Amino acid sequence: xxxxxxxxxxxxxxxxxxxxxxxxxxxxxxxxxxxxxxxxxxxxxxxxxxxxxxxxxxxxxxxxxxxxxxxxxxxxxxxxxxxxxxxxxxxxxxxxxxxxxxxxxxxxxxxxxxxxxxxxxxxxxxxxxxxxxxxxxxxxxxxxxxxxxxxxxxxxxxxxxxxxxxxxxxxxxxxxxxxxxxxxxxxxxxxxxxxxxxxxxxxxxxxxxxxxxxxxxxxxxxxxxxxxxxxxxxxxxxxxxxxxxxxxxxxxxxxxxxxxxxxxxxxxxxxxxxxxxxxxxxxxxxxxxxxxxxxxxxxxxxxxxxxxxxxxxxxxxxxxxxxxxxxxxxxxxxxxxxxxxxxxxxxxxxxx
Numbered sequence: 001x002x003x004x005x006x007x008x009x010x011x012x013x014x015x016x017x018x019x020x021x022x023x024x025x026x027x028x029x030x031x032x033x034x035x036x037x038x039x040x041x042x043x044x045x046x047x048x049x050x051x052x053x054x055x056x057x058x059x060x061x062x063x064x065x066x067x068x069x070x071x072x073x074x075x076x077x078x079x080x081x082x083x084x085x086x087x088x089x090x091x092x093x094x095x096x097x098x099x100x101x102x103x104x105x106x107x108x109x110x111x112x113x114x115x116x117x118x119x120x121x122x123x124x125x126x127x128x129x130x131x132x133x134x135x136x137x138x139x140x141x142x143x144x145x146x147x148x149x150x151x152x153x154x155x156x157x158x159x160x161x162x163x164x165x166x167x168x169x170x171x172x173x174x175x176x177x178x179x180x181x182x183x184x185x186x187x188x189x190x191x192x193x194x195x196x197x198x199x200x201x202x203x204x205x206x207x208x209x210x211x212x213x214x215x216x217x218x219x220x221x222x223x224x225x226x227x228x229x230x231x232x233x234x235x236x237x238x239x240x241x242x243x244x245x246x247x248x249x250x251x252x253x254x255x256x257x258x259x260x261x262x263x264x265x266x267x268x269x270x271x272x273x274x275x276x277x278x279x280x281x282x283x284x285x286x287x288x289x290x291x292x293x294x295x296x297x298x299x300x301x302x303x304x305x306x307x308x309x310x311x312x313x314x315x316x317x318x319x320x321x322x323x324x325x326x327x328x329x330x331x332x333x334x335x336x337x338x339x340x341x342x343x344x345x346x347x348x349x350x351x352x
Contacts, residue, residue, distance in 0.1 A: 058129035070264035085157030104161035127231035134202035145173035154203025207299035237320035262347035273309035277301035
């Protein structure tokens with residue numbers, strides 16, 4: 001599934017075959033979630049969680065919680081599934097395929113304007129963890145978001161958080177969303193192949209893809225939002241991103257289960273805050289490093305500053321997200337969003 005040639009051919013074909021990647025990712029996630037210690041031993045209350053890319057470092061707490069045995073300790077049998085982009089995890093949640101989604105908090109605002117009540121129950125991060133990269137070929141002319149006009153820019157999926165953030169950076173810098181072309185290229189090998197072949201001039205992605213791009217000298221960093229400082233500079237405030245969000249009705253009807261999930265995730269975030277990148281990387285599945293443990297460890301180290309240590313929504317975070325979305329999304333711009341319904345601190349407060 002990870003052969004470069006296969007992904008390169010997908011890129012050359014226009015990068016429209018993401019459905020096959022989705023199936024591939026699901027098969028891989030299901031196989032790890034159904035066997036051994038990763039499944040919680042098959043005992044306890046079963047919960048399915050869709051992740052917008054299990055091997056992305058921004059969503060690392062999902063698999064790490066499984067590997068540390070914290071779900072099992074709470075009496076849960078959690079099955080982790082994977083989609084290439086957060087917007088597809090959102091779709092799986094809303095359609096009822098899964099009980100929870102690990103993805104960006106901003107989807108809760110977008111969904112509210114569409115009549116869907118979804119809320120973040122534990123916040124993993126206080127920054128996007130995203131990086132806007134530019135290909136070596138385009139680097140001379142593409143030096144800031146002001147140069148997005150006329151460019152093809154990679155995002156994980158249309159309607160994804162990378163799509164949202166790319167549009168905000170453009171609008172903030174005087175480029176209309178109609179003046180550039182977002183291209184859905186996923187992450188990992190598909191993103192890198194698109195960058196190398198010129199299918200995109202640049203794009204937004206996360207580690208370990210960023211680390212691999214820099215290692216291959218396939219591109220350069222344009223904007224780095226892996227730290228709170230980077231988020232402040234690019235977006236004007238903390239940007240809560242990766243989280244566990246669930247349908248509000250399900251949360252209200254299964255509070256004991258949600259509390260157990262949050263307890264497990266908060267334990268993981270606290271564990272991460274007291275361990276270094278080497279120790280964290282060592283806990284992850286071996287194939288996540290794609291044969292280069294040092295590079296994967298560096299990817300973890302670069303992204304660690306984005307994570308909270310307690311699962312609490314960062315102060316001012318929801319307001320920053322709303323400001324970003326309102327800048328380009330007509331659905332949200334013309335709607336009254338009740339931020340209080342997009343997240344809850346009930347469960348993280350109890351976990352403390």
